[in-house]
Amino acid sequence: MTSALIAEGLSKRYGRRFALKDCTLDIPAGHVVGLVGPNGAGKSTLLQLACGLLGPTSGRIEVLGARPASGSAQVGFVAQDTPVYANLSVADHLRMGAHLNPSWDTGLAERRIAQVGLDPAQKAGKLSGGQRAQLALTVAAAKRPNLLLLDEPVAALDPLARRNFLQGLMELAAEQGMSIVMSSHLVADLERVCDHLIVLVASRVRVAGDVDDLLATHHRLVGRRRDTANLGTGQALIEQSHTAVQSTLVVRSTAPIVDASWQVDRLDLEDIVLAYMSGATGGGSDRVLEGQR
Numbered sequence: 581m582t583s584a585l586i587a588e589g590l591s592k593r594y595g596r597r598f599a600l601k602d603c604t605l606d607i608p609a610g611h612v613v614g615l616v617g618p619n620g621a622g623k624s625t626l627l628q629l630a631c632g633l634l635g636p637t638s639g640r641i642e643v644l645g646a647r648p649a650s651g652s653a654q655v656g657f658v659a660q661d662t663p664v665y666a667n668l669s670v671a672d673h674l675r676m677g678a679h680l681n682p683s684w685d686t687g688l689a690e691r692r693i694a695q696v697g698l699d700p701a702q703k704a705g706k707l708s709g710g711q712r713a714q715l716a717l718t719v720a721a722a723k724r725p726n727l728l729l730l731d732e733p734v735a736a737l738d739p740l741a742r743r744n745f746l747q748g749l750m751e752l753a754a755e756q757g758m759s760i761v762m763s764s765h766l767v768a769d770l771e772r773v774c775d776h777l778i779v780l781v782a783s784r785v786r787v788a789g790d791v792d793d794l795l796a797t798h799h800r801l802v803g804r805r806r807d808t809a810n811l812g813t814g815q816a817l818i819e820q821s822h823t824a825v826q827s828t829l830v831v832r833s834t835a836p837i838v839d840a841s842w843q844v845d846r847l848d849l850e851d852i853v854l855a856y857m858s859g860a861t862g863g864g865s866d867r868v869l870e871g872q873r
């Protein structure tokens with residue numbers, strides 16, 4: 581398996597504050613990867629390190645087998661604020677893309693512009709936020725990069741445009757073999773399109789892996805109140821909450837849960853992401869203390 585991105589002990593610091601800390605990842609090529617985490621977790625920082633707009637404070641990052649270089653034809657990046665040139669028309673953006681990129685795919689660009697209903701003559705400065713996002717994605721995709729990095733690309737899109745956009749992404753990945761890494765707060769969307777997920781919380785990677793594997797190995801256990809120090813071997817506690825009589829845990833376990841005193845439920849991806857986010861904030865242990873009062 582080849583890697584789209586490898587990070588080892590990757591950190592980025594601004595003054596005394598870490599935007600990303602000790603991040604170790606191996607993102608397989610040819611996948612659609614979701615990057616989630618709360619505001620300020622470090623998602624944009626990781627994407628900017630990956631496209632060479634930022635350099636690491638320490639550690640190593642390799643993208644498609646090389647050190648990231650800003651402007652690489654192999655890597656497409658759409659920043660959170662979907663930058664376009666306000667005074668240029670949609671058609672001007674496509675002409676400029678064709679001029680600057682040897683691997684420019686005119687057919688793909690024109691097809692997408694028509695699909696999303698953009699008027700080629702319209703000035704980019706007059707487009708809505710969602711339309712600008714569609715234009716920026718089209719320009720990035722038509723470069724035919726091997727890796728496409730998207731920072732919250734669907735935030736400005738209406739639900740129908742979002743569904744079409746995500747459908748388009750899946751087609752790009754399937755037809756062109758493009759690797760895609762996309763940050764978003766909309767986990768339900770990511771569950772539909774991503775086959776790999778990274779959860780970043782407070783500058784650190786909390787979990788990363790194939791979505792199918794994450795769904796198969798995380799469980800919610802509900803049972804009579806008990807001490808979580810005695811979990812079965814191979815079970816990692818992700819989140820816990822307790823009432824006076826009942827304990828509710830989220831655990832990661834590769835082996836089946838055999839303790840019949842637990843009711844065991846499956847989790848969806850959103851449940852898993854929320855468990856990592858709240859487990860990391862210490863919410864779980866606060867709730868233990870509250871239950872013991």
Ligand SMILES: Nc1ncnc2c1ncn2[C@@H]1O[C@H](COP(=O)(O)OP(=O)(O)OP(=O)(O)O)[C@@H](O)[C@H]1O
Binds near residue numbers: 626
């Ligand atoms: N240029 C900068 N100077 C100082 N601090 C910065 C800078 N850029 C980011 N940070 C800090 O680094 C941390 C991570 O920021 P980042 O933008 O990567 O988070 P994010 O996960 O993308 O957040 P959001 O979901 O809100 O977009 C934040 O605490 C932020 O304040």
